[in-house]
Amino acid sequence: MGEIKGQVALVTGGTRGIGLAISERLVERGVKVAAGYSRDAEAAKRLVDAHPEADITLHQGNIGRAEDCERVIGEVIEQHGRLDILVNNAGINIDKTVRKMSPEDWDQVVRVNLSGAFYLSRAVLNHMTERKHGRIINISSVIGLTGNVGQANYAAAKSGLFGLTMSLALETAKKGVTVNSVAPGFIETEMVTAMPEKALEKVIAQIPVGRLGRGDEVARVVEFLADPDSSYITGEVYGINGGLYM
Numbered sequence: 241m242g243e244i245k246g247q248v249a250l251v252t253g254g255t256r257g258i259g260l261a262i263s264e265r266l267v268e269r270g271v272k273v274a275a276g277y278s279r280d281a282e283a284a285k286r287l288v289d290a291h292p293e294a295d296i297t298l299h300q301g302n303i304g305r306a307e308d309c310e311r312v313i314g315e316v317i318e319q320h321g322r323l324d325i326l327v328n329n330a331g332i333n334i335d336k337t338v339r340k341m342s343p344e345d346w347d348q349v350v351r352v353n354l355s356g357a358f359y360l361s362r363a364v365l366n367h368m369t370e371r372k373h374g375r376i377i378n379i380s381s382v383i384g385l386t387g388n389v390g391q392a393n394y395a396a397a398k399s400g401l402f403g404l405t406m407s408l409a410l411e412t413a414k415k416g417v418t419v420n421s422v423a424p425g426f427i428e429t430e431m432v433t434a435m436p437e438k439a440l441e442k443v444i445a446q447i448p449v450g451r452l453g454r455g456d457e458v459a460r461v462v463e464f465l466a467d468p469d470s471s472y473i474t475g476e477v478y479g480i481n482g483g484l485y486m
């Protein structure tokens with residue numbers, strides 16, 4: 241069925257960490273990547289400079305704002321003529337115990353990690369269903385399955401992505417659109433290496449494989465789900481966690 245080569249993917253947070261690995265994997269497969277970012281314009285430029293042969297466009301915006309999401313989806317469709325794959329990857333964490341967490345800390349994390357995926361999916365849905373083809377992949381987290389001390393906002397948002405994934409999968413199942421989630425464990429990016437060294441050592445000690453994961457190990461699952469041939473997989477959660485949660 242169809243080829244992924246020549247398709248267009250929007251990868252939010254596609255210029256750093258896991259998102260960068262996803263962008264690069266899709267570029268290798270001949271996908272035209274629209275990479276979203278919020279503040280780090282240097283990282284965005286580095287992605288384009290590293291792949292002069294590829295058709296990469298950059299899209300600045302805050303996915304915690306519905307109007308930015310609608311604008312970015314419009315920009316991508318205007319510049320590339322189509323949008324086949326949406327990877328809702330961008331995310332943040334503001335870690336505090338519930339006692340110390342302010343309503344603003346809660347709102348900000350839920351808005352970026354959960355509402356952003358809703359705003360973007362909503363903005364692209366008509367386009368995908370009219371073309372009878374689409375792949376939406378939500379990057380959740382193992383923390384959405386287990387919870388974690390100091391991460392109530394993050395865990396709630398990441399669990400919420402599972403509900404969004406399943407509901408949207410049901411709503412689009414007959415329209416050629418699949419919607420799946422990926423739940424990485426601890427992956428070696430700034431989000432994780434920013435943890436205090438002692439805490440990180442404790443985490444690694446709990447991972448059966450004995451190390452942090454790599455962005456490319458997440459990207460290969462995203463690439464698989466994004467493929468036109470993965471048409472009978474929808475509403476699923478794929479864990480990539482070195483055996484941390486099974």
Ligand SMILES: NC(=O)c1ccc[n+]([C@@H]2O[C@H](COP(=O)([O-])OP(=O)(O)OC[C@H]3O[C@@H](n4cnc5c(N)ncnc54)[C@H](OP(=O)(O)O)[C@@H]3O)[C@@H](O)[C@H]2O)c1
Nearest residue numbers: 253257258277278279280302303330331381426427429431
């Ligand atoms: N690392 C892990 O162990 C791990 C585990 C499970 C799940 N995850 C999830 O995987 C995703 C990527 O994580 P990561 O570790 O690669 O994070 P990261 O290195 O901190 O990168 C985050 C990316 O999201 C973008 N971003 C942040 N806030 C944004 C906003 N408001 N609007 C638009 N873009 C925004 C950033 O853009 P700028 O560079 O412009 O700021 C950056 O590209 C996140 O959803 C995270 O929750 C990560």
